[in-house]
Amino acid sequence: MPNKVEEFNAYRQKMNEKLLSTDNKVIKRIFNLDTNAFSQGHLPEKTKELLGLVASAVLRCDDCIAYHLETAYKNGVSKEEMMETMSIATLVGGTIVIPHLRRAYEFWEALEAQNSTN
Amino acid sequence: MPNKVEEFNAYRQKMNEKLLSTDNKVIKRIFNLDTNAFSQGHLPEKTKELLGLVASAVLRCDDCIAYHLETAYKNGVSKEEMMETMSIATLVGGTIVIPHLRRAYEFWEALEAQNSTN
Amino acid sequence: MPNKVEEFNAYRQKMNEKLLSTDNKVIKRIFNLDTNAFSQGHLPEKTKELLGLVASAVLRCDDCIAYHLETAYKNGVSKEEMMETMSIATLVGGTIVIPHLRRAYEFWEALEAQNSTN
Amino acid sequence: MPNKVEEFNAYRQKMNEKLLSTDNKVIKRIFNLDTNAFSQGHLPEKTKELLGLVASAVLRCDDCIAYHLETAYKNGVSKEEMMETMSIATLVGGTIVIPHLRRAYEFWEALEAQNSTN
Amino acid sequence: MPNKVEEFNAYRQKMNEKLLSTDNKVIKRIFNLDTNAFSQGHLPEKTKELLGLVASAVLRCDDCIAYHLETAYKNGVSKEEMMETMSIATLVGGTIVIPHLRRAYEFWEALEAQNSTN
Amino acid sequence: MPNKVEEFNAYRQKMNEKLLSTDNKVIKRIFNLDTNAFSQGHLPEKTKELLGLVASAVLRCDDCIAYHLETAYKNGVSKEEMMETMSIATLVGGTIVIPHLRRAYEFWEALEAQNSTN
Numbered sequence: 001m002p003n004k005v006e007e008f009n010a011y012r013q014k015m016n017e018k019l020l021s022t023d024n025k026v027i028k029r030i031f032n033l034d035t036n037a038f039s040q041g042h043l044p045e046k047t048k049e050l051l052g053l054v055a056s057a058v059l060r061c062d063d064c065i066a067y068h069l070e071t072a073y074k075n076g077v078s079k080e081e082m083m084e085t086m087s088i089a090t091l092v093g094g095t096i097v098i099p100h101l102r103r104a105y106e107f108w109e110a111l112e113a114q115n116s117t118n
Numbered sequence: 119m120p121n122k123v124e125e126f127n128a129y130r131q132k133m134n135e136k137l138l139s140t141d142n143k144v145i146k147r148i149f150n151l152d153t154n155a156f157s158q159g160h161l162p163e164k165t166k167e168l169l170g171l172v173a174s175a176v177l178r179c180d181d182c183i184a185y186h187l188e189t190a191y192k193n194g195v196s197k198e199e200m201m202e203t204m205s206i207a208t209l210v211g212g213t214i215v216i217p218h219l220r221r222a223y224e225f226w227e228a229l230e231a232q233n234s235t236n
Numbered sequence: 237m238p239n240k241v242e243e244f245n246a247y248r249q250k251m252n253e254k255l256l257s258t259d260n261k262v263i264k265r266i267f268n269l270d271t272n273a274f275s276q277g278h279l280p281e282k283t284k285e286l287l288g289l290v291a292s293a294v295l296r297c298d299d300c301i302a303y304h305l306e307t308a309y310k311n312g313v314s315k316e317e318m319m320e321t322m323s324i325a326t327l328v329g330g331t332i333v334i335p336h337l338r339r340a341y342e343f344w345e346a347l348e349a350q351n352s353t354n
Numbered sequence: 355m356p357n358k359v360e361e362f363n364a365y366r367q368k369m370n371e372k373l374l375s376t377d378n379k380v381i382k383r384i385f386n387l388d389t390n391a392f393s394q395g396h397l398p399e400k401t402k403e404l405l406g407l408v409a410s411a412v413l414r415c416d417d418c419i420a421y422h423l424e425t426a427y428k429n430g431v432s433k434e435e436m437m438e439t440m441s442i443a444t445l446v447g448g449t450i451v452i453p454h455l456r457r458a459y460e461f462w463e464a465l466e467a468q469n470s471t472n
Numbered sequence: 473m474p475n476k477v478e479e480f481n482a483y484r485q486k487m488n489e490k491l492l493s494t495d496n497k498v499i500k501r502i503f504n505l506d507t508n509a510f511s512q513g514h515l516p517e518k519t520k521e522l523l524g525l526v527a528s529a530v531l532r533c534d535d536c537i538a539y540h541l542e543t544a545y546k547n548g549v550s551k552e553e554m555m556e557t558m559s560i561a562t563l564v565g566g567t568i569v570i571p572h573l574r575r576a577y578e579f580w581e582a583l584e585a586q587n588s589t590n
Numbered sequence: 591m592p593n594k595v596e597e598f599n600a601y602r603q604k605m606n607e608k609l610l611s612t613d614n615k616v617i618k619r620i621f622n623l624d625t626n627a628f629s630q631g632h633l634p635e636k637t638k639e640l641l642g643l644v645a646s647a648v649l650r651c652d653d654c655i656a657y658h659l660e661t662a663y664k665n666g667v668s669k670e671e672m673m674e675t676m677s678i679a680t681l682v683g684g685t686i687v688i689p690h691l692r693r694a695y696e697f698w699e700a701l702e703a704q705n706s707t708n
Contacts, residue, residue: 011220015220015223018223019223021219023198024198024205025508026202027204030209030543031503033498033502033505034681037681043674047640052678053641053678054641054645055678055683056682057651058645059214059683060212066395080260080632082257082640084262084632086629086688087260087639088627088638088642088645089450090448091262091624093448093450094412094444094451094648095300096297096300096446096448097448097449098266099297101255102251105255129338132344134338135337140319141316142319143390144320144390144391145337146320147383148323148327151380151383151384155559160553160556160557161522162587166556168523169522169557176527177332177531177564181334181335182332182334182337198514199515203515206510206524207500207527209684210684211508211531211686212648212680212682212685212687213278213684215684261626262623269445273442277438278432278438279404279439282642284442287408287442290408291446293409295413296447300446310545317396317397321405322404323391324391324406324409327391328413328418330564330569331566332565369574369577373573376551377552378552378555378559380556380559381562385561410568414651415532415569415571416643417570418570434614435588436615437612437614437617439619445617446614448649450651450654453652453653455617456602456609458537459609466633484692487695487696489696491692494669496673498674499680499691502688506685528686533686534689553626572677
């Protein structure tokens, strides 16, 4: 049975392929930029993933949070570091971030569960 | 089996009727204004629907996007014009718009499917 | 069969317990502040719940709206007062608030249904 | 010498007159709605002004905050009630509301100064 | 004496040059994308400028509004079309857009004044 | 002659003192939390300042950006790291972040100028 992480990734990949199969160059280039912006530069990749996470959290975009949680997890971010990042998001962005924090925590548990069974 | 478009419209219509059955005049007048603002004026209706679509997209309101996708579709907006409008939304509003773009594309496909089978 | 209100509260409580079981003190203190800020002060509790509701509505946070609808309901807010509060949110925050108004009205009906059967 | 309150009101009135002198009926009707929505209804005018204030604060609109501070002041809202309303805005909307809170406090002082010298 | 339009353009150009003189490729490419996205495509340039204007208005970005007002003006958009676009922004984005509408109208007058004296 | 940095800090300090002299405990506690959240924890202080900066930038709060630019500068963040952080903000938050990026760059130059003359 696919867990939350696999479902999220399957839908995301299917729709991204459709979007990139259109003739729209602006969309294609924004997708490319997204890959480049989070690569190692003056700042390490792990820090950049946390920057992407906190930005997604204060803008309250669940799918963006899920995406950056997964890449952060793969970059070795610990649960405590993730929670510290999300606590800054909740302070700066306000208590309206809390529902997204609940779902983020649930997604993080799915990432841990997926990893322990693979 | 109802598709996404029919489900969306059924819920929307049912709840709008309930809202308009209350004694709240401000809500009633905002609903009326909504109809007037998107009617032909100095700008044609099709342009206004694209304005409604891009505003809904940068404000990341899935139901508002779905509503304007349907009215845009009925006004003869092509898939390429819809994608161009959404690409401006994604550039101006940032990559946090992308999850809404994925759902918008899926809804557009449902509009096309509904139309081809009717 | 659990209704919308019970489902919402069950998930909310389960995840809040998990969040508060971590070592993150900032999150714990924000949760405490949330309780204090809505207690009787210079303004009565009922007015504060309406302030929380309108803030949640213009920021378009469905879970926050649901939470404040329930506490407002328990504080004796009438349907007409709730609608008047939501109409100010819709005017100030724009028609993008309308989808949240539809869901708020549905949640209010669930609160009324739960109350009449208990 | 005009104080902050007089400057704000003079600019606001001058531009509103220009906006209402155009042929745009949607704008005219939104301006009318704004007057109606904050009039006494199921909720008293004072409560409605606090609702307008908290909505303006979490949406971080300085001019909207100034407008509702002035009407709240005229409706007998005390400094403590204003601060309690703004503290809910800061908790729900996050620390990004604080710069607006600083300017709101300064505008409130200008309202008090204007009143004591008139 | 430089008017509002010239002041805005001078500051904007000076700072853009500084930003583009750094080694940051993501910023450079976003600036390039901005030029491309608003060029003639499936939709005419004039329509795209109105899309940029309404997106800027609902997101309440004064500088973005000023920029798109100027390019819209140069593309032959009439005052009535501008006002119709801004009225959709005010309805969709709410009365918090009104302060930006006042400043937009003032900037439009500066564009007209600049044009009549050049 | 005071530069931008000194003016910003003087106003900020003066108004914060006024806010903290009221009897509002929620505001006082949010100010305290703000200090704690950005202290060294599982993540180093420098990383937390960048998290605060990117959150402030995507939420488009100029004063919050200025505050985090100054603390980032004091924590040894380089211009390149600041720009990389701001470029992620501009990609995630969209081109509406650009006017804030221009003002951020100007404030950073003021920080450098202040430092070289002290």
